Every structure is written in structure tokens, then in C-alpha cells.
Amino acid sequence: MKKSVKIQDVAKVAGVSTATISRALSNPSVVSKATREAVLEAVKVTGYRVNRAARNLRTRKSNTILVLLPDIGNPFFSQILQGIQTVLSPRGFSMLIAETGQISAAGEHLIDYFDDGRADGMIVFDGGLDQEVARDLVEAPQRNQVVFACEWLNNADFPSVRSANRRGAVEAVKHLIELGHKKIAHIKGPEGNVLTDARFESYVKALEEHNIPIREEWIFAGDFDLNSGRDVARKIMKMDEKPTAIFCASDQIACALISEFSKNNVKVPDEMAVIGFDDIELAEHFVPALTTMRQDRLGLGRQAAEILLSRMMNDKGISDSDVIVMDVDLVVRESTAPPQN
Amino acid sequence: MKKSVKIQDVAKVAGVSTATISRALSNPSVVSKATREAVLEAVKVTGYRVNRAARNLRTRKSNTILVLLPDIGNPFFSQILQGIQTVLSPRGFSMLIAETGQISAAGEHLIDYFDDGRADGMIVFDGGLDQEVARDLVEAPQRNQVVFACEWLNNADFPSVRSANRRGAVEAVKHLIELGHKKIAHIKGPEGNVLTDARFESYVKALEEHNIPIREEWIFAGDFDLNSGRDVARKIMKMDEKPTAIFCASDQIACALISEFSKNNVKVPDEMAVIGFDDIELAEHFVPALTTMRQDRLGLGRQAAEILLSRMMNDKGISDSDVIVMDVDLVVRESTAPPQN
DNA sequence: AATATGTCTGTAATCGATTACATTAGTGAT
DNA sequence: ATCACTAATGTAATCGATTACAGACATATT
Numbered sequence: 001m002k003k004s005v006k007i008q009d010v011a012k013v014a015g016v017s018t019a020t021i022s023r024a025l026s027n028p029s030v031v032s033k034a035t036r037e038a039v040l041e042a043v044k045v046t047g048y049r050v051n052r053a054a055r056n057l058r059t060r061k062s063n064t065i066l067v068l069l070p071d072i073g074n075p076f077f078s079q080i081l082q083g084i085q086t087v088l089s090p091r092g093f094s095m096l097i098a099e100t101g102q103i104s105a106a107g108e109h110l111i112d113y114f115d116d117g118r119a120d121g122m123i124v125f126d127g128g129l130d131q132e133v134a135r136d137l138v139e140a141p142q143r144n145q146v147v148f149a150c151e152w153l154n155n156a157d158f159p160s161v162r163s164a165n166r167r168g169a170v171e172a173v174k175h176l177i178e179l180g181h182k183k184i185a186h187i188k189g190p191e192g193n194v195l196t197d198a199r200f201e202s203y204v205k206a207l208e209e210h211n212i213p214i215r216e217e218w219i220f221a222g223d224f225d226l227n228s229g230r231d232v233a234r235k236i237m238k239m240d241e242k243p244t245a246i247f248c249a250s251d252q253i254a255c256a257l258i259s260e261f262s263k264n265n266v267k268v269p270d271e272m273a274v275i276g277f278d279d280i281e282l283a284e285h286f287v288p289a290l291t292t293m294r295q296d297r298l299g300l301g302r303q304a305a306e307i308l309l310s311r312m313m314n315d316k317g318i319s320d321s322d323v324i325v326m327d328v329d330l331v332v333r334e335s336t337a338p339p340q341n
Numbered sequence: 342m343k344k345s346v347k348i349q350d351v352a353k354v355a356g357v358s359t360a361t362i363s364r365a366l367s368n369p370s371v372v373s374k375a376t377r378e379a380v381l382e383a384v385k386v387t388g389y390r391v392n393r394a395a396r397n398l399r400t401r402k403s404n405t406i407l408v409l410l411p412d413i414g415n416p417f418f419s420q421i422l423q424g425i426q427t428v429l430s431p432r433g434f435s436m437l438i439a440e441t442g443q444i445s446a447a448g449e450h451l452i453d454y455f456d457d458g459r460a461d462g463m464i465v466f467d468g469g470l471d472q473e474v475a476r477d478l479v480e481a482p483q484r485n486q487v488v489f490a491c492e493w494l495n496n497a498d499f500p501s502v503r504s505a506n507r508r509g510a511v512e513a514v515k516h517l518i519e520l521g522h523k524k525i526a527h528i529k530g531p532e533g534n535v536l537t538d539a540r541f542e543s544y545v546k547a548l549e550e551h552n553i554p555i556r557e558e559w560i561f562a563g564d565f566d567l568n569s570g571r572d573v574a575r576k577i578m579k580m581d582e583k584p585t586a587i588f589c590a591s592d593q594i595a596c597a598l599i600s601e602f603s604k605n606n607v608k609v610p611d612e613m614a615v616i617g618f619d620d621i622e623l624a625e626h627f628v629p630a631l632t633t634m635r636q637d638r639l640g641l642g643r644q645a646a647e648i649l650l651s652r653m654m655n656d657k658g659i660s661d662s663d664v665i666v667m668d669v670d671l672v673v674r675e676s677t678a679p680p681q682n
Numbered sequence: 683a684a685t686a687t688g689t690c691t692g693t694a695a696t697c698g699a700t701t702a703c704a705t706t707a708g709t710g711a712t
Numbered sequence: 713a714t715c716a717c718t719a720a721t722g723t724a725a726t727c728g729a730t731t732a733c734a735g736a737c738a739t740a741t742t
Contacts (some may be wrong), residue, residue: 286628
């Protein structure tokens with residue numbers, strides 16, 4: 001049972017003081033070459049590893065970033081996490097993951113992560129934070145160490161990285177219009193979500209721009225998830241006057257929608273054109289392959305991490321680029337086609 | 342700029358010593374009711390939060406679990422992470438996430454997480470660790486604080502949680518046989534993976550048990566991912582003698598396989614029956630809905646976390662239940678049917 | 683009354699690294 | 713020879729909580 005090596009032990013082996021060890025490791029340029037090499041050698045010999053808790057205590061830093069998700073189980077986030085990780089890892093930061101619901105369920109507050117030194121910064125993917133939680137964040141001294149990604153807060157201007165939801169939604173609907181559709185339905189995301197609103201409003205805008213009247217009965221509540229797609233498909237099939245095309249707020253909705261249509265012999269894209277949003281991995285391999293707006297999830301994660309780190313370094317409090325909007329791309333596959341008749 | 346409250350400040354407000362504050366918070370039963378209430382009140386008034394770094398340093402614990410994934414971007418893990426989180430969070434543990442590749446790329450070692458006090462335990466999802474990394478883990482004094490999940494190491498007996506891969510694969514193939522298939526192909530997972538081997542060997546075993554000869558040309562290399570499904574579909578379509586059914590090592594393979602078949606007018610399930618493994622969320626909503634073996638991903642995550650925590654509490658070094666095998670369920674949907682003719 | 687027992691609380695050492703400040707030695711200028 | 717300055721290193725305080733140990737007090741026992 002070898003006891004853990006501490007900086008004192010290394011100092012003894014290298015024949016220098018602990019201060020020199022510390023300096024040689026964290027700021028090599030200030031010690032002489034000879035010492036530096038001796039220290040490195042001693043570190044190797046002893047197998048020394050800095051004790052993070054001690055370092056964190058002394059420096060008041062954790063080198064850890066909290067990633068706050070509304071729902072860890074949603075596979076939409078996995079690639080985003082990967083993007084974040086590719087930026088954080090080489091820079092020596094660790095990634096802590098938590099879920100909005102779990103934090104409040106545990107009686108904790110979001111800013112506790114700052115207050116108790118668990119995290120130096122956070123990337124928040126939940127635009128639906130409680131009013132109170134949001135206010136705490138705005139008023140926190142660590143205000144600058146927070147970046148929103150994908151979603152954002154309407155009443156606070158944190159830096160944020162997001163996809164071009166409005167342009168994307170407009171383009172998606174336009175794609176349907178250009179194919180000749182006039183009867184275009186929309187399945188919304190969850191109530192109160194900023195993405196839901198942005199995409200829905202753009203749907204309305206695109207229709208208005210082309211003088212297509214809005215039909216309330218073709219606007220459906222949903223929640224980004226599979227089940228809402230299935231449910232809406234059932235509703236639509238019962239309608240007397242059906243739309244000929246549907247713009248879904250997410251690919252998951254679109255897939256489940258198509259699936260339910262297929263089961264009931266409603267042909268996609270011929271009888272019903274369907275376009276999604278996200279371009280999840282499976283979209284390309286769905287049957288029929290899904291036409292959708294691609295979000296660069298890896299890039300979103302990377303950008304969010306980059307911005308956060310650069311803000312944490314500067315700490316100017318001033319920021320030139322508060323909102324980064326990532327491009328989205330229309331990917332035309334097989335689930336959209338001109339209307340039949 | 343309010344400076345952070347420390348335990349001293351609370352002590353002053355409550356009119357007791359720091360020791361009492363600490364005790365009242367971490368071991369309430371040892372202080373009198375009156376003091377306890379006074380302390381709680383003082384904590385509320387001051388807005389005190391324990392400094393984790395200080396606590397971690399003193400207690401030599403981090404209350405953090407490292408979750409090591411082979412690939413963060415793989416959505417297969419998201420529900421597992423959620424399962425882990427639901428166990429860890431209420432017990433006051435945080436979840437740190439890292440990727441095998443990133444750690445070595447950063448020149449770090451897995452056991453550094455123990456050595457430098459970043460994690461008290463780890464759940465490893467990668468059965469393909471380097472020999473060296475694996476050996477370090479086996480020899481580490483924290484051997485007991487490691488649990489494998491989904492995958493496992495062949496040459497070391499860490500506790501592990503996994504699905505009944507062998508039984509599941511046998512059942513999957515049997516399902517095809519019972520439908521009347523005799524020409525059954527298999528698309529394997531990545532080379533050298535323990536799951537690949539378990540599922541492949543079971544495929545062979547199931548065929549042998551039913552006296553169906555193994556046809557080498559119907560065994561395909563793959564890698565759990567979408568592209569290998571597409572590629573194998575193309576290969577099969579070019580064959581003179583085609584199988585009538587295919588057992589895929591993952592749902593992703595199966596979906597992409599079916600997708601490619603559909604594009605080329607090979608009818609699933611009529612011309613080709615396909616069964617997957619995993620039951621990813623989309624399986625149910627695929628077209629046709631995918632027949633597959635369900636793995637309880639949420640449960641896997643939960644179990645892994647439970648076992649790890651209980652081992653960390655006991656620390657007996659002895660373990661009655663080393664390997665927990667989670668049930669898998671055959672979910673018959675629409676991608677399998679009897680062979681045509 | 684003296685002693686034992688138990689309950690509660692306080693004092694101060696401790697965890698291990700970082701860093702402000704002090705010190706030393708070496709170089710070059712005057 | 714003295715001074716100014718730089719470069720390299722050492723000494724010791726510090727970060728903030730936990731906890732071993734000791735002490736104070738109240739109650740029970742003999």
C-alpha cells in the first residue's frame with residue numbers, strides 16, 4: 001500500500017524546495033534549465049501527481065466546467081458533448097454533467113456549483129430555467145463564466161451559441177412552398193421553449209410572406225419527442241381536410257410521424273411531405289431518408305466551449321460577440337416531394 | 342462584490358465554534374437540537390456553502406465519479422448516463438465524463454483521476470482499454486472503486502454490469518430460426534470488442550444447436566455504426582445466393598441496412614428479415630418497426646452506479662456478486678417474418 | 683461527597699499545493 | 713569597491729473545512 005507522493009517528497013528527491021517544484025511544474029520558464037530537468041526527473045522517479053483538491057483550494061479554481069442539460073437521456077446532446085469535450089480536454093478542463101431537474105430535486109441551486117468551487121464555468125443548454133434560478137445567475141459574480149448553448153434566456157443577455165433557428169425554419173417551410181405545397185402544417189416543440197417559439201414564428205412568417213393563410217387547425221402542440229409525432233399523425237389522419245406537407249420542429253417528431261403514416265398506408269412523400277429539424281444521425285438512414293435542416297451539433301459544442309474558455313481567460317466583462325449563430329443547412333432527401341393531384 | 346462566506350463567518354453568527362458548525366452540517370445527531378437549529382439559521386442568514394475543495398482536501402474524497410466512455414458522441418450512452426445520474430445525484434455524487442481516447446491524447450493516465458483526487462470511483466464502459474492502462478487499474482489501490490458496465494475486461498475480474506448478450510443473441514437467432522429461416526447472416530460489431538465476440542459466438546452456437554451449417558460468406562465485419570449496415574446491404578445485394586434473414590449486432594447497423602435495402606427495393610421483412618440488438622428509442626418508430634433485443638439501458642446505468650457506491654461504502658474487498666447480468670427481452674415488431682417461397 | 687458516565691462543545695492540528703515576500707548569488711556599471 | 717539590477721531559490725503564510733483530543737457540565741452511581 002504505497003502512500004501518495006506529495007510535493008514535499010519530490011522536493012526531497014530533487015534537492016530543492018517545494019516552491020521550486022511547484023514553479024517548475026506550473027510555470028517552467030521561471031526556473032533554471034538544470035533545476036527544471038532535475039524536478040522533472042524527480043517527478044518521474046516518485047510518480048508524483050498534484051493533488052487537485054489542494055491546488056483547487058489554494059488557487060480557488062477547479063478547472064472544471066459544468067454542462068447543464070435539460071435531459072441527459074436525450075441523444076441529441078451526445079454529439080454536442082463530444083464537441084465540448086474536444087475543446088476542454090486538451091486545455092486541461094474536466095467536464096461535469098448535471099441535469100436541471102436533478103439539481104433542484106436535490107435541493108441544490110445552480111450557482112452552488114460556483115459558490116462551492118465545483119465549477120469555474122458553465123455551459124447551459126436549458127432556456128427554461130426557473131425565474132429564480134435565472135435571476136441568481138444574472139446577479140452572480142461569475143456572470144461572465146456562463147454561456148448558453150442551443151437554447152437561451154429571453155430576459156437576460158448571456159453570451160450564447162445557437163443555430164440559425166429562424167432562418168432555418170423559414171428555409172424549411174420555403175422548401176415545401178417551392179415544391180408547390182400550400183397546405184402546410186407545423187408540429188411545435190414543447191410549450192414555452194425558445195426554440196419552439198423561434199421555429200413556430202418563422203413558420204408563420206414564411207407562410208405570410210407567400211400569402212398563404214395560416215390554418216390554426218394545422219398547428220399542433222408537440223414536444224420534440226417521438227411520441228408527439230405519432231400522436232399528431234393519428235390526428236391528421238382523422239381530419240377531413242388534410243395538409244399536404246408538415247414541418248416538424250425536430251427530426252424525432254418527423255420520424256415517428258412518418259412511421260405512423262407508413263403503418264396506415266399514408267405514403268410519404270407522395271401523399272404527405274415531411275421535413276424535420278436537426279439532422280440526427282439516423283435521418284439519413286430513415287425510410288424514406290428524412291429531409292431536414294442540419295444543425296452542426298459538434299460545432300455548437302465546440303463553439304460554446306471556446307467562447308466560455310476565452311471569456312474565462314479575458315474576464316474583461318466586455319464582449320464583442322455575444323451571440324454566435326451557427327449556420328444550418330437544408331438537406332434534401334426523400335421525405336419531401338411536390339404535392340400530388 | 343460579496344466575498345464568499347466561510348465556516349468561520351457562520352460560526353461567528355451562530356455564536357459557536359467552527360467545529361460545531363461542521364458537525365451540525367455533516368453529522369447533525371451529535372449536536373444538541375438548540376445548536377443545530379441555531380446553526381441552520383446562521384447558514385441561512387449568511388448563505389453559507391461549504392467549499393468543496395477544502396472539504397475534499399481534508400477528507401481525501403471528491404464525491405465525484407468518473408464515467409469513462411469509448412465514445413461520448415454515441416447516443417447509445419445517453420440513457421445510460423441518465424440512469425447513472427439518477428443514482429448519483431440524490432446521494433450527493435457528481436458525474437465527471439471522459440473519453441478513453443481523450444485521456445491518452447492529453448498524455449494522462451486513467452488512474453491519475455484517482456491519484457490526484459478528481460474521482461473516488463469510476464464506471465468504465467470500455468472493454469478495450471490498453472493493456473498497460475488495464476494493468477494500472479488492476480494494480481491500483483483503488484481497485485475496488487472500479488466497476489465495468491456494458492463491456493468488460495477479459496483478463497481481469499472487476500465487478501461488472503452487462504446485458505445477457507449471449508442469451509440475447511441466441512434468442513435473436515432462434516427467433517429467426519423459429520420463423521423458418523435457415524439462411525441467416527450476421528453483421529458483427531467492431532473487431533476485438535467483447536460484445537462483438539459474445540454475440541457472434543452465440544450466433545454460431547444457435548445455428549449449431551439447430552444443425553444449421555455456418556456459412557463464412559454470410560458473416561460480415563461491422564462496427565456497431567450506421568455505415569457498416571449500409572455497406573453490408575450493398576454486399577449482400579450483389580450475392581448470388583443471399584441469406585433470407587440477418588442478425589445485426591446493433592440497431593444502428595440494422596436500421597442502415599434496412600434503409601439501403603428499401604432504397605433498392607429489397608422488401609423487409611418479406612424478402613429479408615432483419616433483427617437488431619439494443620432497442621434504441623427509434624427502433625419502435627423505424628419503418629418497418631425494428632424487431633430487436635431490448636437492453637435496459639437506464640437499468641444498466643443505475644445498477645452500475647448502485648454497485649459502485651455500495652462497494653465504495655463497504656470497501657470490504659470481498660464481493661459476493663461480481664457480475665450482474667441484466668435481462669434482455671426479445672421485442673418482436675415488423676422487420677422479421679417467415680421466409681418467402 | 684466523591685466518582686463515573688455521557689453529552690455537548692471548543693481548540694488547534696491537519697490535508698497538500700501555491701505564492702508573497704525575503705534572500706542569495708551573479709553580472710555589469712560606475 | 714560599491715551599487716543596482718536580475719535571476720533563481722527558499723521560507724512560511726495561506727486557502728477553508730474536518731476532526732482528534734481535551735474540557736466543561738450535568739446526571740447517575742456508590
